[in-house]
Structure formats: C-alpha cells, structure tokens
Amino acid sequence: MALSTSLSNALSGLTAASRAAELVSSNIANAQTASYGRRALVTVARTTGASGQGVQVAGVIRQSDPVLIVARRGAEAASGNSSTKAAFLTDIAALIGTAENTGSLSSRVADFDAALLVASASPESEAALGTVLSSATALADLLNSASDAVQAARVSAETSIAGQVSDLNTALQKVADLNEDIRQQLARNGDASALIDQRAQVIDGIASILPLREVARDDGQIALFSANGAVLLDGARPATFGFTAAGTITPDMTLASGALSGLTLNGLPLSTAETGLLGGGTLTAAFAIRDGLAVEAQASLDAVARDLAERFQGIDPTLATTDPGLFTDAGNFVDAAAETGLAQRLTINAAADPDQGGALWRLRDGLGAATAGAVGDNSLISAMSTALNAARDPVSGNFLPGARSFATLAGDLTSQLATARMSAESTGSYTSARLATLVEEEAAAGIDTDVELQNLLLIEQAWAANAKVVQTVDAMLQTLLEI
Amino acid sequence: MALTSIGDLAQTLALRRQQTALKTGMQRLSTELTTGITADTAAYLKGDLSSLTGITTRLARIDAFRIGASEIGLATQAAQAAVSAIGDLSLALRDDLLGTTQIRGEEAISALGADARQRFASAIAALNVRVGDRVIFAGVTSDGAATISAEAILAELTTATAGATTAAQMASTISDWFDDPAGYATTAYLGGAARGPVQIAEGESLGFGTTANDPALREVLKGLAMAAMLDTGALSGDAEGRAALALAAGEQLTAAETGRAYLAASLGLAEARVEAATTRNQTERSALLVAQSTLLAVDPYEASARLDEAETQLNLLYALTARLSKLSLTDYL
Numbered sequence A: 001m002a003l004s005t006s007l008s009n010a011l012s013g014l015t016a017a018s019r020a021a022e023l024v025s026s027n028i029a030n031a032q033t034a035s036y037g038r039r040a041l042v043t044v045a046r047t048t049g050a051s052g053q054g055v056q057v058a059g060v061i062r063q064s065d066p067v068l069i070v071a072r073r074g075a076e077a078a079s080g081n082s083s084t085k086a087a088f089l090t091d092i093a094a095l096i097g098t099a100e101n102t103g104s105l106s107s108r109v110a111d112f113d114a115a116l117l118v119a120s121a122s123p124e125s126e127a128a129l130g131t132v133l134s135s136a137t138a139l140a141d142l143l144n145s146a147s148d149a150v151q152a153a154r155v156s157a158e159t160s161i162a163g164q165v166s167d168l169n170t171a172l173q174k175v176a177d178l179n180e181d182i183r184q185q186l187a188r189n190g191d192a193s194a195l196i197d198q199r200a201q202v203i204d205g206i207a208s209i210l211p212l213r214e215v216a217r218d219d220g221q222i223a224l225f226s227a228n229g230a231v232l233l234d235g236a237r238p239a240t241f242g243f244t245a246a247g248t249i250t251p252d253m254t255l256a257s258g259a260l261s262g263l264t265l266n267g268l269p270l271s272t273a274e275t276g277l278l279g280g281g282t283l284t285a286a287f288a289i290r291d292g293l294a295v296e297a298q299a300s301l302d303a304v305a306r307d308l309a310e311r312f313q314g315i316d317p318t319l320a321t322t323d324p325g326l327f328t329d330a331g332n333f334v335d336a337a338a339e340t341g342l343a344q345r346l347t348i349n350a351a352a353d354p355d356q357g358g359a360l361w362r363l364r365d366g367l368g369a370a371t372a373g374a375v376g377d378n379s380l381i382s383a384m385s386t387a388l389n390a391a392r393d394p395v396s397g398n399f400l401p402g403a404r405s406f407a408t409l410a411g412d413l414t415s416q417l418a419t420a421r422m423s424a425e426s427t428g429s430y431t432s433a434r435l436a437t438l439v440e441e442e443a444a445a446g447i448d449t450d451v452e453l454q455n456l457l458l459i460e461q462a463w464a465a466n467a468k469v470v471q472t473v474d475a476m477l478q479t480l481l482e483i
Numbered sequence B: 001m002a003l004t005s006i007g008d009l010a011q012t013l014a015l016r017r018q019q020t021a022l023k024t025g026m027q028r029l030s031t032e033l034t035t036g037i038t039a040d041t042a043a044y045l046k047g048d049l050s051s052l053t054g055i056t057t058r059l060a061r062i063d064a065f066r067i068g069a070s071e072i073g074l075a076t077q078a079a080q081a082a083v084s085a086i087g088d089l090s091l092a093l094r095d096d097l098l099g100t101t102q103i104r105g106e107e108a109i110s111a112l113g114a115d116a117r118q119r120f121a122s123a124i125a126a127l128n129v130r131v132g133d134r135v136i137f138a139g140v141t142s143d144g145a146a147t148i149s150a151e152a153i154l155a156e157l158t159t160a161t162a163g164a165t166t167a168a169q170m171a172s173t174i175s176d177w178f179d180d181p182a183g184y185a186t187t188a189y190l191g192g193a194a195r196g197p198v199q200i201a202e203g204e205s206l207g208f209g210t211t212a213n214d215p216a217l218r219e220v221l222k223g224l225a226m227a228a229m230l231d232t233g234a235l236s237g238d239a240e241g242r243a244a245l246a247l248a249a250g251e252q253l254t255a256a257e258t259g260r261a262y263l264a265a266s267l268g269l270a271e272a273r274v275e276a277a278t279t280r281n282q283t284e285r286s287a288l289l290v291a292q293s294t295l296l297a298v299d300p301y302e303a304s305a306r307l308d309e310a311e312t313q314l315n316l317l318y319a320l321t322a323r324l325s326k327l328s329l330t331d332y333l
Helices: A002-029 A066-096 A105-121 A126-187 A193-205 A282-311 A379-389 A406-444 A449-481 B008-035 B050-101 B106-127 B150-160 B167-179 B184-188 B215-232 B239-296 B300-326
Strands: A038-048 A051-063 A212-216 A222-226 A231-233 A263-265 A268-270 A327-329 A346-348 B197-201 B204-207
Touching: A002 A038, A002 A051, A002 A449, A051 A193, A066 A126, A066 A193, A066 A212, A066 A282, A066 A406, A105 A126, A105 A379, A105 A406, A105 B050, A105 B197, A126 A193, A126 A222, A126 A231, A126 A282, A126 A346, A282 A327, A282 A346, A282 A406, A379 A406, A379 B197, A406 B008, A406 B050, B008 B300, B050 B106, B050 B197, B050 B215, B050 B239, B106 B150, B106 B215, B106 B239, B150 B167, B150 B184, B150 B215, B167 B184, B167 B215, B167 B239, B197 B239, B204 B239, B215 B239
Parallel strands: none
Antiparallel strands: A038 A051, A212 A222, A222 A231, A263 A268, A327 A346, B197 B204
16 A cells, blocks of 8 residues: 555655664764774665665765875884984984083093193192093993993884784784674675774774785775785785894894894795885884994994094003003903994093002003102103094094094094984974874864764754654544544 | 865864974974073084084183193293292302402301302202192102202212312312212202193193203202302311302302303293283184084074064964864754
C-alpha cells in the first residue's frame, strides 16, 4: 500500500537524519583531535523494484588531503633534522663563546697572555706566577670541557638513534597490524574511519624520524616508503631496522674504525648519509652529529690544543726535547700521532702546580729545574710570552694556511663555530616556517564547528519534517480505522 | 580541497605562532636595550669575529703593559734617586779632598777620612736600596742584598792593600781590586746578572740593566773607598803619603763623575720612555674601547622604537585573539 510505503520512506529519512546527527556529533567532539579526518555521510536514494523509494545510507566518507599530509610530514622531518643539528652547534658555540664574554676561549687566551706579560715584569711575585698557572689551567679546562661536551653530544646522539630505531620498528609493526584490521573491517562493510585515524596518528608519530611516502594499496591498506625509495612496509611484514648502541664513546671511536655501529635494514647495512635512502630526518641528523659534525668539532679542538702545547715544547732549557712542556697530554709529551682526543686530555704540567706536588717557581726557572733559581730572572717567562704570540702555521685542523699567533687561531676557531651555528639556525628557521605553514593549512582543512552546527540545523529540519510525515500518515491510517 | 570551510585549529595555530614570535622578539630587544650591546654577537658581526678578537686581545695586553711599565718606572725612579744621592755624596767629598794640597794638617786629613768612611757607608746603603720587596741593584737575585756591608769591603781592602807602602801603590791596588773579577765582583757584589727586558708597549721592551757591579758606579766607589781607607789606619805615620792618597781619591772622584752622570742620564731617558709608552698605551686603550663599542653597540633609540612597535603589535594580537574567540555560531543557537 502507498501509505505504508510512505511510512517506511519517512522512517528511512529518520534513520538517515539520526545517522547524520551521529556523525556531526562525532566531528564536533573531535574538533581538536590531530589526524582526525572529517566524517561525511553519503546517502543514495533506495531502490525497491523499478522505482526509488526513501533514502539509504551508502556509507561514511573520511575526508583527508593526502598530498598535504605527505608534504607536512616531509616538512616535519626536515625541521627535526635541522633543529637537531642547530641545537648541537649552538651548544658547542656557546661553550667556546665570543671574545667580549669573560670565560670564552678568546678571553681566556687573552688572560693567559696578559698574565705572562705581568709575570715577566715581576718574576719575583708569587701572585704573578700564580696567575700564570691559574690562567693556563683555565684555558686547558675550557678545551677539556668543550671536548667533553662534544663527546657527550655523540653519546646522546647514540642514545637517540637507539630510541628512534626502536620507535620506528614498533610503529611499522603497528601500521602493519592496523592495515590488516582495516582490511577486515572493510570486508565486513563496516566503518573503518576510526582505525584509519589511528593509523594516521601512528605514522605522524614517526614522521619526524625520517621523511615517508604513503602509497594506497587495495582494501584500504597502505604501503610506506622512505623519501628516497627504501621499502618500509609493503604487504604483511614490515621492514626491521637494526642498531647496536655503544655504551661510552671516546674521540677515537668512529664509524670507520668499526667501534661504532651503523644502521641495518632487514639485516643489510644501510647508508645513513642524507643523500642516501633514508633522506633527511632526525635519524640521519643524529648520525650526522655522531659521525660528522661532532668529529669535525673534536678535530678542530684537538688542532688548537696541539698548537698550544707545541708552542711550549722546546723553549725550556731545563727539559729534553722529548719532555712535555707547560701543556701536556695527560702528563706526557704531545705527539703528532696521538692528536685525536688531545683536547680532552690537555693538562698543565704537574711540575708547575703546587696542588700536584710541583712548585710555582718552576714556571720561572724551568719545569726540569731541581731547585729555585734567581728570583728576578724573567728569561723563560719572556720566551713563553714570545712563543704564545709567535706567528705559526697550524699543522692540523680545518684552518686556512697562514702563520698566526695563538690568539688569532683561537679567534678563527670561534668564528668557524659561530658561522656553522648561524647557517644551521637559518636553515632551521626556514624549515620551521615551512612546517608551520603546512600545519596551518592542514588545520584549515579540519573541523569547522560553525559548519557542523549549520549542518545540524539542516538535520534538525529534516528530522522534524520526516517526523511530521510519520505523524500525518499515522493520522491518515487512524481515519481509515475509524470507519 | 576547495575552501568551503576553515577548521577551528587553523586560526589558533596561526595566532599562537605570531604571539611566540612577537614575544621572543620583545625579549631580545629588551635585553639589547638594557645591556646596550647586541644579544647575538656572531650574527651581528656576520660570523667574522676576527676584529673583535683582535681588539679584546690587545686590550688585555695593554692592561698588562701598564703593570710592567709601572714596575720598570718605579725601579728606574728609585735607581735615579740612588745614583744622584751617590753623586751628591761624591761631589761634596771631592771638593774637600782636592783642597788637601793646601791643608797638610794630619787632623784635617783624619777628619776627611772619617767623613769619607761615613759617605762610603751611605753610598753602599744607597746601592742596597729596596723597592717593594726587590733590591733593584742586585740584578736577577733581587731577594738578597746587592753588596756586602761597607765595613766588610773596607776589611777586604785592608787585606788587599796590606803590602802597599805608597799612596800610588794603595790607589792602584784599590782600583785593581774593584776591577778584578775575583775581587769586588766575587767577594763584595752579592747580586746576579742584569735583569732581562720587560715589554712596556706593543713591540717595545725596556730593560733595567743597572746593577751594583756597573763600571760607572764602581769608579765612584773606588774614589770613596780610597778616601775611606784613610780612616782605617792606612799609611799611618806617613803624613805626606796620606795627603797624597787623599788627593788621589779626589782625582778619582772627578774622573768618575762623567761616568756617573752618563748613567744618571740613561736612567732618565729610560724613565722618559716609560712615561711615553704609558701615555701611548692609554691613548690606544681609549681608541680600542671606542672601536669595540662601535662593533657591538646597538643604537638605543632604534632599539626602543622597535620595542615599542613590538609591544603595540602584541597588544593588537591579544585584542584580536579575544575578539575572534567570541565569534562562534554556538552562541547564536
């Protein structure tokens, strides 16, 4: 009968309207949720026999912009990469400081230079000799602590790599599991939107580790590739990354020497260069710090330490040519062959330090002197002052050739680190600005509560109309039954 | 995606980002305003820190030169005073000694001898003068005395001249003893070698090389010693000999005066050099401080103008944030 058909049509309308309201409420509830795709209802006219009668809910669409999401994830990886490197370089540059700050490398070198000049004017003065010792110790201490900071950064990069690798492995496994769940849900004609949201969230969690590409596969599954083509997930089993963290790291331990582990993908070694398969994320940034930036910084510090120590070797007539001078390699002669890590081991010769069983007068009379000599003799101190300011070619390190005084060399190191920091910071500000723009664009495509409420007004209207139809048909049927 | 709607989060994120940027900028500007120098030195100097490093190094050196110059200046001044005191002692005695051609009285000569002995002692005391904790005429061993006591020297001379019978013999023995490396230099002079040069300005060093073993000072001591020996019983009984010895002493003092005057002049020159170097250092220091502040300083007017601007923008942003958050359809339903 036509009346009962209209009743069932009205009921289908009520069902569709209530379903739509459910989606609107879900959207509004998730207005602040990241990686939530806006749900939209798809309705089609119901077909019974040859004619369409009533409305049928065809399904729920989850709206998302895959291109935008991929771009945003790439920007996250790039931003993470540059901010990791910038943080390291800022740390080291801050330790070395700039010349106008007391406690910076240049200012300690200047203090040492001035102390030598004052001591050469009054070599009798214990105070002047004490100042020479303390300023030399301060200089060596700064080189020690800068070198310690560089190695500590390598250790934290190592820990971070281990953490990121385990995060990657866990996340890839989760995505594989979710892929399977989504496939099953869609096979049952169910709504897999919530699972897709979850999967997107898991992938976002590892987006900064390495730049990813997401490719759609059948039945709602996805495949994951790294930016330059390594297969991370395609099918049932995800790829596995392998890494062995070293406990402590010393300057002589490098990837090339075999003391430090590299990265493996499914058991095969994988290059961690940024032009390699992994692209530029925080993972490759950590490797770049551990094997590149920190190693270079250590080499520069070692070159400076060696230049300093060599200036004071060979000017003291009370020492043999193979005896260590004022600056020693943990008490030994500073040897060209043992330059790696020298900055960490640089110490003042114990013979001049009263706290280590030496005596201050040895600064004046010679480190190998058995007894104190003439108190007014400034010949050795003047020789030390001349040696510090003599123009000398740096024999190692990444410095331009050209003879220069030690103060100039220290200034060149400061400039080198400052320039590296500034360029890393400018890259960082570019990548973070790009990331911010993409995040805002993605958010702009998110839930707009005003639109949802407008839709709710329409749904309310539709519901009211359908309910009115039910009422009217019911009244018509009542009229019939009263006959 | 066609823009049929704009998500809620987009606006929030944009406003938050702008707020952070403005606040960071304001913090940096207020630091620059209060300290007067730039907050990020390396960025301000475009990564080339060599001129700044050069300035700070030279400033530290100039401060050190100041101390060295004042040490040398003090030593030179004290030496000047001692040398001129010795000069006064010797000149007054010389006039009396040369007059002994007229005076032949033994009492007069004995009186001169006693006076000369006291003057000799004063001269030796002047040579052992201390500045601070340093004996300036003792060379590198400045913690000990420069010479043995005047009496000890006279005792040595008495031993050395034991066999001398004439004034000429006495005079020449005394002179030889002072010049002999095994005589004065070994037995009487207790100090060490001359002190090394000290830097008082960039590229300029000055040495205080005068010791109690200086030839000019020895010549004066010879004359004073010769006259002082009259009081130790030399040539006793030989009145003519004693008078001749007194005369010889006077002639020796006359001859020594030239050398002593040259020594005083060279010390005066050294003092002048120290003063000139100090003035030059002070001028250079002022110039370097100006250069350093030119490199690093931030114009306070400009910084405060930019700070005002940032403050205004931040206030506007707060007002906007409040207004936009009130705009919602929910309030009208």
